[in-house]
Amino acid sequence: MHRFDVETLTAGRWRNGGGATREIVSWPVGAEDFLWRASIADIDRDGPFSAFPGVDRTLTLLAGDGVRLTAPGVFDRTTRAEEPLAFPGDLELSAELRGGACRVLNIMVRRGRAVARVERVTGPVVPAGGHAGVLHVLRGRWRTEAGESPLTPGRGVWWDGNDGAPGRAVVPLSPDAAALWADVVPVG
Template sequence: MDILRCKDIPATPWKNGGGMTQVLARQAPNWRISLASITRDGPYSIFPDTMRHQTIVQGKGIWLRGDTDQMELPFGAGRCFRGATPVAAKLMDGPVKALNVIWDPDTTDVRVAECTKPDRHVPNSNTTFLWFALRGCFVVDRYKVDEGDAVLSTDAHMPTPDAGSRIIAVSLRKTA
């Protein structure tokens, strides 16, 4: 189990130069979890043969615009879309941070959901879990996890949230 203090994770430029990313965890070439700082309107990088899930974890939100549709992502909301889909972000009201999960759907099954109470996961040697403190904090295996930080585990440790806390739960199960 790893406690991820996000303020201590270095940021690197996006592949397209339009923003910065902090990689929280990766299992190349199957998946990557990162925090993206989006400070201006603009296009996203293309990731062929992948799926993406994005949750706004700081700031008011964005609109994602594709060729044929627009998706609203306010704070706390998440959406899944194909990595090869050309999309651009338009900020609603100032900069945001987004929790991004990018994965190969041929090798990995991913679930992303908000949980407000301890969730019972079945430990599985092929599964990695990440819990992100969206609002408030939580405790996992005696460790306090503050807002904006995360826990990465392959042992399915259960988070115990403080009253009013909001947690984003990510599970990544290797399928091939």
């Protein structure tokens, strides 16, 4: 498992100037065409939302009052705190902030090659063999391995399907512990 801290990830501005992205992982690492990608996005203002043809996306609100995503006559949804919102990346969406800047966990998978299930968890997470994924801590403390420092809010781990993560649980250490878990499953 690979550890990350959102605050130490490099932030890259969006081409349209509406926000910034901190990439957790793009798999395979270094490939031009990702199979799956996880990032933290800071959305600073209303405006167009980048389309990703052939990609399925899941956004989960981490901070702020949310963002309304619309494609007239096709799609109209608003993010809610810690509730994953899935949608096709092909849509030409507009983003409207609900009370100011917000931060989201963004999971993207190449349609037909992988699927992602994102959920809020409060108990142990044990990655399945051949699956990739990300666990992002929302609250409390979590343990990955004996001897490693606990994961705290804004930190987490990711793994690919070949990491040997299966059977290596990520376990809550405090009663208030909550995290987002993205389970990425290859198709075919």
